[in-house]
Amino acid sequence: MDSFWDLCQERFRANLTQQQFSTWIKPLVFDDAGGDVRILAPNHFVMDWVREKFAEHIEGWAQEFYAHPVAITYALGKKSSTPRAPTAPASVQYAAPAPAAAMAPAQIGLRINPGFNFDNFVSGRANQLARAAALQIANNPGVAYNPLFVYGGVGLGKTHLLQAIGNTVRQANPNARISYIHANDYVDDVVKAYLNKQFDDLKRRYMSLDLLLIDDIQFLAKKDRTQEEFFYVFNSLIENKKQIVITCDTFPKEISGLDDRLKSRFAWGLTVAVEPPELEMRVAILLAKAQAENVKLDENVAFFIAKQVRSNVRELEGALKRVIAFSRFHEKPITLELVKEALRDLIASTSRIVSIENIQKTVADFYKIKVADMFSKKRTRNLARPRQIAMALAKELTNQSLPEIGESFGGRDHTTVIHACRKVAELRETQADIGRDYLVLLQSLTG
Numbered sequence: 001m002d003s004f005w006d007l008c009q010e011r012f013r014a015n016l017t018q019q020q021f022s023t024w025i026k027p028l029v030f031d032d033a034g035g036d037v038r039i040l041a042p043n044h045f046v047m048d049w050v051r052e053k054f055a056e057h058i059e060g061w062a063q064e065f066y067a068h069p070v071a072i073t074y075a076l077g078k079k080s081s082t083p084r085a086p087t088a089p090a091s092v093q094y095a096a097p098a099p100a101a102a103m104a105p106a107q108i109g110l111r112i113n114p115g116f117n118f119d120n121f122v123s124g125r126a127n128q129l130a131r132a133a134a135l136q137i138a139n140n141p142g143v144a145y146n147p148l149f150v151y152g153g154v155g156l157g158k159t160h161l162l163q164a165i166g167n168t169v170r171q172a173n174p175n176a177r178i179s180y181i182h183a184n185d186y187v188d189d190v191v192k193a194y195l196n197k198q199f200d201d202l203k204r205r206y207m208s209l210d211l212l213l214i215d216d217i218q219f220l221a222k223k224d225r226t227q228e229e230f231f232y233v234f235n236s237l238i239e240n241k242k243q244i245v246i247t248c249d250t251f252p253k254e255i256s257g258l259d260d261r262l263k264s265r266f267a268w269g270l271t272v273a274v275e276p277p278e279l280e281m282r283v284a285i286l287l288a289k290a291q292a293e294n295v296k297l298d299e300n301v302a303f304f305i306a307k308q309v310r311s312n313v314r315e316l317e318g319a320l321k322r323v324i325a326f327s328r329f330h331e332k333p334i335t336l337e338l339v340k341e342a343l344r345d346l347i348a349s350t351s352r353i354v355s356i357e358n359i360q361k362t363v364a365d366f367y368k369i370k371v372a373d374m375f376s377k378k379r380t381r382n383l384a385r386p387r388q389i390a391m392a393l394a395k396e397l398t399n400q401s402l403p404e405i406g407e408s409f410g411g412r413d414h415t416t417v418i419h420a421c422r423k424v425a426e427l428r429e430t431q432a433d434i435g436r437d438y439l440v441l442l443q444s445l446t447g
C-alpha cells in the first residue's frame with residue numbers, strides 16, 4: 001500500500017456502497033505532510049459525519065499503518081489552499097501507541113453504547129448467574145471462561161450484558177481492540193469479503209481483536225461459508241486467549257442449521273441462561289428505570305404495571321415509557337388511574353388472551369399430558385405437579401378467584417388451590433427445573 005490514505009480508501013470502498021463512498025470519502029483530502037494526519041472536508045456537514053461515523057475506523061487503521069503515535073485532525077479545507085492551522089479545528093485528537101504487529105481497526109462492527117453498563121443492569125434470580133459471569137469476564141477478559149455463551153428469550157438483557165462487558169473492558173483498557181457485532185452484520189462482512197475477494201483481510205481484522213462480542217449467533221444458521229469463516233476466527237481468538245462472548249436465543253446444542261464443530265466449541269467455556277424476570281424483579285427494573293428518568297413511581301403502581309407486562313424487559317420498558325409520556329402529556333402525576341388509562345389496550349389484551357383454558361392447554365402440552373388430566377382426580381406426581389403449576393399460573397395470570405380456579409380444575413376446593421400455589425412457590429425456589437419451567441410457561445402464555 002503506497003500511502004495511509006490509499007489503505008483507508010481501499011477499505012472504505014470495500015465496506016461502503018458506491019454512493020456512500022462518493023458522498024463521504026471521495027470529497028476528502030488527506031494531508032500528512034507535516035508528520036501529523038489531517039483530513040480535510042469540503043464542508044461542516046461532511047466533516048461532522050465523517051468524524052462521527054468513520055473516525056474510529058480511521059484511527060484503528062492508522063494504528064496499523066504507522067509505526068509511531070499519530071495525531072489525526074479533522075478540518076475544513078482543501079489541501080493546496082489550506083494553511084497548516086485549520087480554519088475549523090476539529091475536536092478529534094488521536095494519539096495511540098502502535099503495537100508493531102497491529103493489523104486491524106480498533107473497532108469493527110457496531111459501536112458500543114455507553115448507556116448499557118453493569119450499574120444499570122438490575123439483577124435478580126433470572127439473570128444472576130449471567131451477570132456474575134459477564135462481570136468476571138469483563139474484569140479478566142480471556143482468562144476466566146472462554147467463550148461465554150449467554151442465551152435466552154427476546155428482550156431479556158443479553159445485548160445489554162454484552163455491551164456492559166465491552167464498556168467495562170474499554171474503560172480499563174482504552175486501547176483494547178473490541179468489536180461488538182450482530183451476527184447478521186458478520187454475515188454481511190463475509191459476503192462483502194466474498195465479493196471483493198478479501199477473506200484474508202477479513203480474517204486478519206477479526207483475529208486481531210482482544211474482545212469479540214457477537215450478538216444473536218443463531219443468525220449464522222444455514223450460512224455455511226460464514227460459519228466456516230467464523231470457525232477460523234473463533235479458534236484463533238481462543239487460542240490466543242482473546243475473549244469471545246456470544247449471545248443466542250437458545251442453548252448451543254439446539255441451534256439448528258449450525259455446524260456441530262461450532263456447537264461443541266460454543267460449549268467449551270461457560271453457558272449461562274437469562275430468564276424472564278419474576279414479578280419482584282420486574283418491579284425493581286421499573287423502579288430503577290423510573291429513577292434514571294427522574295420520574296416518581298410508587299411501588300404499588302410499579303407492581304400494577306409489572307403484573308400487566310410479564311413477557312420481557314423490553315416490553316416492560318415500553319410500557320413505562322408509555323406511562324411517562326402519557327403523564328407528561330396530560331401534566332398529571334403517575335397514579336394507578338393514570339396507568340390504567342395509559343395502558344388500556346395492553347391491559348385489555350392481556351386479560352383477553354390468558355384464560356384458564358388457555359393455561360390448562362399450554363401446561364398440558366408442555367408436560368405432554370392430556371388436558372383432561374387437569375380436571376381428573378388422579379394424583380400421580382407426573383399429573384399432579386403440572387396441575388399444581390397450572391393452578392399457580394391461573395392465580396398469577398387471571399383475575400379469577402380461588403374458588404373459581406378450583407372449580408375450573410375439576411371442581412376442587414379453594415384450599416387445594418392455595419396449597420398448589422404454596423407448593424409451586426416452594427418448588428420454584430428449591431428445584432431449578434421447576435423454576436425454569438414456570439418461567440418458560442409464563443413467557444409463552446404472555447409473550
Ligand SMILES: Nc1ncnc2c1ncn2[C@@H]1O[C@H](COP(=O)(O)OP(=O)(O)OP(=O)(O)O)[C@@H](O)[C@H]1O
Pocket residue numbers: 116120121122123127152153154155156157158159160161216249285313314317
Ligand atoms: N436486568 C435488566 N436491567 C435493566 N435493564 C434491562 C435488564 N434486562 C433488559 N434490560 C433492558 O431491556 C431492553 C432489552 O434488552 P436487550 O436488548 O439487552 O435484550 P436481548 O436479550 O438482547 O433481546 P434480543 O434477543 O431481542 O436481542 C434494553 O433496553 C435493556 O437495557
